[in-house]
Amino acid sequence: MPxxxxxxxxxxxxxxxxxxxxxxxLILIIVFVIMYFVFSYHWKSVGIEExxxxxxxxxxxxxxxLLIIVMTLSVAGFEYL
Amino acid sequence: MxxxxxxxxxxxxxxxxxxxxxTLEITLLAFLAILPFFIIAIxxxxxxxxxxxxxxxxxxxxxxxxxxxxTSILWIFGFLFWTDYYLDTWIITxxxxxxxxxxxxxxxxxxxxxxxxxxxxxxxxxxxxPTIMNYGDIHVQSAGQQKEFLxxxxxxxxxxxQKLNEALSxxxxxxxxxxxxxxxxNMNQNFSEQNNSQANLNQFANTxxxxxxxxxxxxNFS
Numbered sequence: 001m002p003x004x005x006x007x008x009x010x011x012x013x014x015x016x017x018x019x020x021x022x023x024x025x026l027i028l029i030i031v032f033v034i035m036y037f038v039f040s041y042h043w044k045s046v047g048i049e050e051x052x053x054x055x056x057x058x059x060x061x062x063x064x065x066l067l068i069i070v071m072t073l074s075v076a077g078f079e080y081l
Numbered sequence: 082m083x084x085x086x087x088x089x090x091x092x093x094x095x096x097x098x099x100x101x102x103x104t105l106e107i108t109l110l111a112f113l114a115i116l117p118f119f120i121i122a123i124x125x126x127x128x129x130x131x132x133x134x135x136x137x138x139x140x141x142x143x144x145x146x147x148x149x150x151x152t153s154i155l156w157i158f159g160f161l162f163w164t165d166y167y168l169d170t171w172i173i174t175x176x177x178x179x180x181x182x183x184x185x186x187x188x189x190x191x192x193x194x195x196x197x198x199x200x201x202x203x204x205x206x207x208x209x210x211p212t213i214m215n216y217g218d219i220h221v222q223s224a225g226q227q228k229e230f231l232x233x234x235x236x237x238x239x240x241x242x243q244k245l246n247e248a249l250s251x252x253x254x255x256x257x258x259x260x261x262x263x264x265x266x267n268m269n270q271n272f273s274e275q276n277n278s279q280a281n282l283n284q285f286a287n288t289x290x291x292x293x294x295x296x297x298x299x300x301n302f303s
Contacts (some may be wrong), residue, residue, distance in 0.1 A: 010130070010131050010132070011131060011132050011133075011134060012131060012132070012133045012134070013133075013134050013135070013136055014133060014134070014135050014136070014140070014143075015135075015136050015137075016135040016136060016137050016138070016140075016143055017136070017137040018137050018138055021143070021146055024146075024150060025146075025150075028150060028153055031157065032153070032157070035157050035160070035161075038186055039160055039164055042164050042168060042186065043164070043167075056160070056163070060160055063156060064153070064156065067149055067152060067153045067156065068153075070145070070149045071146055071149045071150060071153070074142045074143075074145040074146040074149065075142070075146055077138075077139065077141075077142035077145070078135070078137070078138040078139055078142035078143055078146065079137075079138055081138075081139055081142065
Protein backbone atom coordinates (compact mmCIF):
# COMPACT_ATOMS: atom_id res chain seq x y z
CA MET A 1 0.00 0.00 0.00
CA PRO A 2 1.42 3.44 -0.86
CA UNK A 3 1.67 5.87 2.03
CA UNK A 4 -1.06 8.46 2.32
CA UNK A 5 0.52 11.73 1.13
CA UNK A 6 -1.93 13.78 3.25
CA UNK A 7 -0.52 12.18 6.37
CA UNK A 8 2.92 13.34 5.29
CA UNK A 9 1.70 16.95 5.38
CA UNK A 10 1.73 17.16 9.17
CA UNK A 11 4.58 19.62 9.21
CA UNK A 12 6.01 21.33 6.16
CA UNK A 13 9.35 22.95 6.82
CA UNK A 14 10.22 25.55 4.19
CA UNK A 15 13.93 26.14 3.58
CA UNK A 16 13.81 29.93 3.98
CA UNK A 17 16.88 31.90 4.96
CA UNK A 18 16.96 35.47 6.11
CA UNK A 19 19.69 36.14 3.54
CA UNK A 20 17.26 35.34 0.69
CA UNK A 21 14.70 37.65 2.26
CA UNK A 22 17.22 40.50 2.56
CA UNK A 23 18.17 39.92 -1.06
CA UNK A 24 14.51 40.03 -2.13
CA UNK A 25 14.06 43.25 -0.17
CA LEU A 26 17.11 44.79 -1.84
CA ILE A 27 15.81 43.82 -5.30
CA LEU A 28 12.43 45.37 -4.46
CA ILE A 29 14.09 48.61 -3.31
CA ILE A 30 16.06 48.76 -6.58
CA VAL A 31 12.86 48.13 -8.56
CA PHE A 32 11.11 50.93 -6.63
CA VAL A 33 13.91 53.39 -7.37
CA ILE A 34 14.06 52.47 -11.08
CA MET A 35 10.28 52.66 -11.44
CA TYR A 36 10.23 56.00 -9.65
CA PHE A 37 12.63 57.48 -12.22
CA VAL A 38 10.73 55.91 -15.13
CA PHE A 39 7.40 57.27 -13.85
CA SER A 40 8.91 60.69 -13.11
CA TYR A 41 10.23 60.91 -16.65
CA HIS A 42 6.81 60.13 -18.08
CA TRP A 43 4.90 62.49 -15.79
CA LYS A 44 7.34 65.29 -16.57
CA SER A 45 7.71 64.82 -20.31
CA VAL A 46 4.13 64.35 -21.47
CA GLY A 47 1.02 66.38 -20.83
CA ILE A 48 0.47 70.09 -21.12
CA GLU A 49 -1.84 71.43 -18.46
CA GLU A 50 -2.37 69.38 -15.35
CA UNK A 51 0.74 68.24 -13.62
CA UNK A 52 0.24 64.84 -12.04
CA UNK A 53 3.55 64.81 -10.22
CA UNK A 54 2.07 67.28 -7.71
CA UNK A 55 0.26 64.45 -5.94
CA UNK A 56 1.55 61.33 -7.71
CA UNK A 57 5.18 61.74 -6.70
CA UNK A 58 4.64 62.16 -2.93
CA UNK A 59 1.98 59.46 -2.90
CA UNK A 60 4.29 57.00 -4.65
CA UNK A 61 7.15 57.80 -2.27
CA UNK A 62 5.18 57.77 0.99
CA UNK A 63 3.46 54.43 0.34
CA UNK A 64 6.64 52.87 -1.10
CA UNK A 65 8.70 53.90 1.92
CA LEU A 66 6.02 52.55 4.28
CA LEU A 67 5.99 49.24 2.41
CA ILE A 68 9.79 49.04 2.54
CA ILE A 69 9.80 49.81 6.30
CA VAL A 70 7.24 47.06 7.00
CA MET A 71 9.20 44.58 4.88
CA THR A 72 12.46 45.50 6.60
CA LEU A 73 10.88 45.06 10.04
CA SER A 74 9.40 41.71 9.01
CA VAL A 75 12.77 40.43 7.77
CA ALA A 76 14.36 41.65 11.00
CA GLY A 77 11.59 39.93 12.95
CA PHE A 78 12.13 36.73 10.98
CA GLU A 79 15.84 36.78 11.73
CA TYR A 80 15.93 37.94 15.36
CA LEU A 81 12.57 37.12 17.02
CA MET B 82 7.73 68.65 -22.43
CA UNK B 83 7.36 66.69 -25.68
CA UNK B 84 4.43 68.63 -27.10
CA UNK B 85 5.28 72.20 -27.98
CA UNK B 86 2.65 74.77 -28.87
CA UNK B 87 2.97 77.88 -31.01
CA UNK B 88 3.15 81.27 -29.30
CA UNK B 89 -0.36 82.23 -30.39
CA UNK B 90 -1.80 78.81 -29.55
CA UNK B 91 -3.38 77.61 -26.31
CA UNK B 92 -5.07 74.45 -25.03
CA UNK B 93 -8.86 74.53 -25.28
CA UNK B 94 -9.45 71.28 -23.40
CA UNK B 95 -7.98 67.86 -22.69
CA UNK B 96 -9.83 64.57 -22.89
CA UNK B 97 -9.01 61.39 -21.03
CA UNK B 98 -10.69 58.05 -20.75
CA UNK B 99 -13.55 57.70 -18.29
CA UNK B 100 -12.47 57.01 -14.70
CA UNK B 101 -14.58 53.85 -14.75
CA UNK B 102 -12.14 52.11 -17.12
CA UNK B 103 -9.28 52.92 -14.75
CA THR B 104 -11.37 51.77 -11.76
CA LEU B 105 -11.78 48.34 -13.37
CA GLU B 106 -8.01 47.92 -13.43
CA ILE B 107 -7.68 49.12 -9.84
CA THR B 108 -10.44 46.73 -8.77
CA LEU B 109 -8.48 43.87 -10.31
CA LEU B 110 -5.40 44.92 -8.32
CA ALA B 111 -7.46 45.23 -5.13
CA PHE B 112 -8.78 41.72 -5.70
CA LEU B 113 -5.21 40.44 -6.19
CA ALA B 114 -4.20 42.23 -2.98
CA ILE B 115 -6.77 40.32 -0.91
CA LEU B 116 -6.26 37.05 -2.80
CA PRO B 117 -3.65 35.70 -0.29
CA PHE B 118 -6.25 35.98 2.51
CA PHE B 119 -8.68 33.92 0.44
CA ILE B 120 -6.01 31.30 -0.17
CA ILE B 121 -5.24 31.12 3.57
CA ALA B 122 -8.95 30.86 4.34
CA ILE B 123 -9.36 28.02 1.83
CA UNK B 124 -6.36 26.18 3.29
CA UNK B 125 -7.87 26.52 6.77
CA UNK B 126 -11.17 25.07 5.54
CA UNK B 127 -9.45 22.03 3.99
CA UNK B 128 -9.67 18.88 6.12
CA UNK B 129 -5.90 18.56 6.43
CA UNK B 130 -4.18 19.21 9.70
CA UNK B 131 -0.71 20.44 8.97
CA UNK B 132 1.57 23.29 9.93
CA UNK B 133 4.21 25.20 8.00
CA UNK B 134 7.46 26.30 9.56
CA UNK B 135 10.65 27.88 8.26
CA UNK B 136 14.17 26.60 8.84
CA UNK B 137 15.70 30.07 9.21
CA UNK B 138 13.27 31.82 11.58
CA UNK B 139 9.71 32.66 12.54
CA UNK B 140 7.31 31.80 9.71
CA UNK B 141 4.81 34.49 10.80
CA UNK B 142 7.25 37.25 9.75
CA UNK B 143 7.88 35.45 6.51
CA UNK B 144 4.14 35.64 5.79
CA UNK B 145 4.12 39.37 6.54
CA UNK B 146 7.16 39.92 4.36
CA UNK B 147 5.68 37.89 1.48
CA UNK B 148 2.37 39.70 1.67
CA UNK B 149 3.94 43.17 1.61
CA UNK B 150 6.35 42.17 -1.17
CA UNK B 151 3.28 41.07 -3.16
CA THR B 152 1.54 44.37 -2.29
CA SER B 153 4.62 46.32 -3.42
CA ILE B 154 4.49 44.70 -6.84
CA LEU B 155 0.76 45.47 -7.09
CA TRP B 156 1.45 49.05 -5.99
CA ILE B 157 3.93 49.48 -8.83
CA PHE B 158 1.43 47.98 -11.28
CA GLY B 159 -1.21 50.39 -9.96
CA PHE B 160 1.02 53.34 -10.85
CA LEU B 161 1.79 51.73 -14.18
CA PHE B 162 -1.95 51.58 -14.97
CA TRP B 163 -2.47 55.12 -13.74
CA THR B 164 0.43 56.47 -15.82
CA ASP B 165 -0.95 54.66 -18.86
CA TYR B 166 -4.39 56.14 -18.14
CA TYR B 167 -3.03 59.63 -17.55
CA LEU B 168 -0.82 59.76 -20.62
CA ASP B 169 -3.41 58.39 -23.02
CA THR B 170 -5.02 61.68 -23.93
CA TRP B 171 -6.43 64.02 -26.56
CA ILE B 172 -5.35 67.63 -26.40
CA ILE B 173 -7.44 70.11 -28.36
CA THR B 174 -5.72 73.43 -28.94
CA UNK B 175 -6.85 76.49 -30.86
CA UNK B 176 -5.04 75.14 -33.94
CA UNK B 177 -4.82 71.38 -33.77
CA UNK B 178 -5.86 68.11 -32.23
CA UNK B 179 -3.08 66.08 -30.61
CA UNK B 180 -3.65 62.40 -29.98
CA UNK B 181 -1.22 60.85 -27.49
CA UNK B 182 -1.52 57.09 -27.26
CA UNK B 183 0.50 55.44 -24.56
CA UNK B 184 1.06 51.67 -24.78
CA UNK B 185 2.76 50.56 -21.56
CA UNK B 186 5.76 52.60 -20.49
CA UNK B 187 8.02 52.43 -23.49
CA UNK B 188 5.75 52.90 -26.51
CA UNK B 189 4.03 56.13 -27.31
CA UNK B 190 2.35 57.37 -30.47
CA UNK B 191 1.66 61.06 -31.00
CA UNK B 192 -0.53 62.09 -33.95
CA UNK B 193 -1.35 65.67 -34.79
CA UNK B 194 -4.09 66.93 -37.07
CA UNK B 195 -4.71 70.57 -37.98
CA UNK B 196 -8.26 71.62 -37.19
CA UNK B 197 -8.92 72.71 -40.78
CA UNK B 198 -8.27 69.10 -41.90
CA UNK B 199 -11.11 67.74 -39.74
CA UNK B 200 -14.15 66.83 -41.79
CA UNK B 201 -16.44 65.01 -39.41
CA UNK B 202 -16.74 64.35 -35.68
CA UNK B 203 -18.85 61.44 -34.48
CA UNK B 204 -19.65 60.21 -30.95
CA UNK B 205 -20.80 56.72 -30.10
CA UNK B 206 -22.11 55.12 -26.89
CA UNK B 207 -22.47 51.37 -27.16
CA UNK B 208 -23.54 48.89 -24.45
CA UNK B 209 -25.41 48.89 -21.17
CA UNK B 210 -22.60 49.94 -18.83
CA PRO B 211 -21.36 52.79 -21.10
CA THR B 212 -24.95 54.06 -21.41
CA ILE B 213 -25.42 54.04 -17.63
CA MET B 214 -22.00 55.57 -16.95
CA ASN B 215 -22.26 57.90 -19.96
CA TYR B 216 -19.00 57.12 -21.71
CA GLY B 217 -18.17 56.10 -25.26
CA ASP B 218 -15.99 56.62 -28.31
CA ILE B 219 -15.31 59.66 -30.46
CA HIS B 220 -14.31 59.33 -34.12
CA VAL B 221 -12.71 62.20 -35.99
CA GLN B 222 -12.59 61.85 -39.75
CA SER B 223 -9.89 63.85 -41.44
CA ALA B 224 -9.35 64.90 -45.03
CA GLY B 225 -6.82 63.16 -47.22
CA GLN B 226 -4.79 60.11 -46.42
CA GLN B 227 -4.59 60.61 -42.66
CA LYS B 228 -5.99 57.91 -40.41
CA GLU B 229 -9.21 58.24 -38.52
CA PHE B 230 -8.67 59.58 -35.03
CA LEU B 231 -10.38 57.46 -32.43
CA UNK B 232 -10.49 57.73 -28.66
CA UNK B 233 -12.19 55.04 -26.63
CA UNK B 234 -14.18 55.33 -23.43
CA UNK B 235 -14.27 59.10 -23.00
CA UNK B 236 -16.72 60.59 -20.50
CA UNK B 237 -19.77 62.45 -21.90
CA UNK B 238 -18.89 61.86 -25.59
CA UNK B 239 -21.78 63.99 -26.87
CA UNK B 240 -20.61 67.03 -24.91
CA UNK B 241 -17.04 66.51 -26.07
CA UNK B 242 -18.19 66.25 -29.70
CA GLN B 243 -20.06 69.52 -29.21
CA LYS B 244 -17.02 71.22 -27.65
CA LEU B 245 -14.83 69.93 -30.45
CA ASN B 246 -17.25 71.29 -33.03
CA GLU B 247 -17.27 74.66 -31.24
CA ALA B 248 -13.46 74.72 -31.29
CA LEU B 249 -13.59 73.88 -35.01
CA SER B 250 -16.10 76.68 -35.69
CA UNK B 251 -13.97 79.18 -33.78
CA UNK B 252 -10.88 78.09 -35.66
CA UNK B 253 -12.65 78.34 -39.02
CA UNK B 254 -14.05 81.75 -38.08
CA UNK B 255 -10.61 82.98 -37.06
CA UNK B 256 -9.21 81.48 -40.25
CA UNK B 257 -11.82 83.25 -42.42
CA UNK B 258 -11.25 86.59 -40.65
CA UNK B 259 -7.51 86.20 -41.10
CA UNK B 260 -7.96 85.35 -44.78
CA UNK B 261 -10.25 88.34 -45.28
CA UNK B 262 -7.87 90.71 -43.55
CA UNK B 263 -5.03 89.31 -45.67
CA UNK B 264 -7.10 89.87 -48.81
CA UNK B 265 -7.95 93.37 -47.66
CA UNK B 266 -4.28 94.10 -47.02
CA ASN B 267 -3.38 92.74 -50.46
CA MET B 268 -6.09 94.87 -52.05
CA ASN B 269 -4.80 97.95 -50.23
CA GLN B 270 -1.29 97.16 -51.32
CA ASN B 271 -2.38 96.69 -54.94
CA PHE B 272 -4.40 99.88 -54.81
CA SER B 273 -1.49 101.88 -53.42
CA GLU B 274 0.80 100.30 -56.02
CA GLN B 275 -1.66 101.29 -58.74
CA ASN B 276 -1.86 104.80 -57.32
CA ASN B 277 1.91 105.02 -57.29
CA SER B 278 2.16 103.83 -60.87
CA GLN B 279 -0.58 106.25 -61.89
CA ALA B 280 1.29 109.06 -60.18
CA ASN B 281 4.47 108.03 -61.94
CA LEU B 282 2.63 108.01 -65.26
CA ASN B 283 1.18 111.45 -64.56
CA GLN B 284 4.58 112.74 -63.59
CA PHE B 285 6.05 111.24 -66.73
CA ALA B 286 3.30 112.75 -68.85
CA ASN B 287 3.72 116.17 -67.22
CA THR B 288 7.45 116.04 -67.79
CA UNK B 289 6.88 115.21 -71.48
CA UNK B 290 4.37 118.06 -71.85
CA UNK B 291 6.79 120.49 -70.23
CA UNK B 292 9.57 119.32 -72.50
CA UNK B 293 7.32 119.66 -75.60
CA UNK B 294 6.29 123.15 -74.53
CA UNK B 295 9.92 124.13 -74.02
CA UNK B 296 10.79 122.71 -77.43
CA UNK B 297 7.92 124.66 -79.06
CA UNK B 298 8.98 127.83 -77.31
CA UNK B 299 12.57 127.32 -78.48
CA UNK B 300 11.38 126.76 -82.07
CA ASN B 301 9.16 129.86 -81.96
CA PHE B 302 12.00 131.92 -80.54
CA SER B 303 14.35 130.81 -83.27
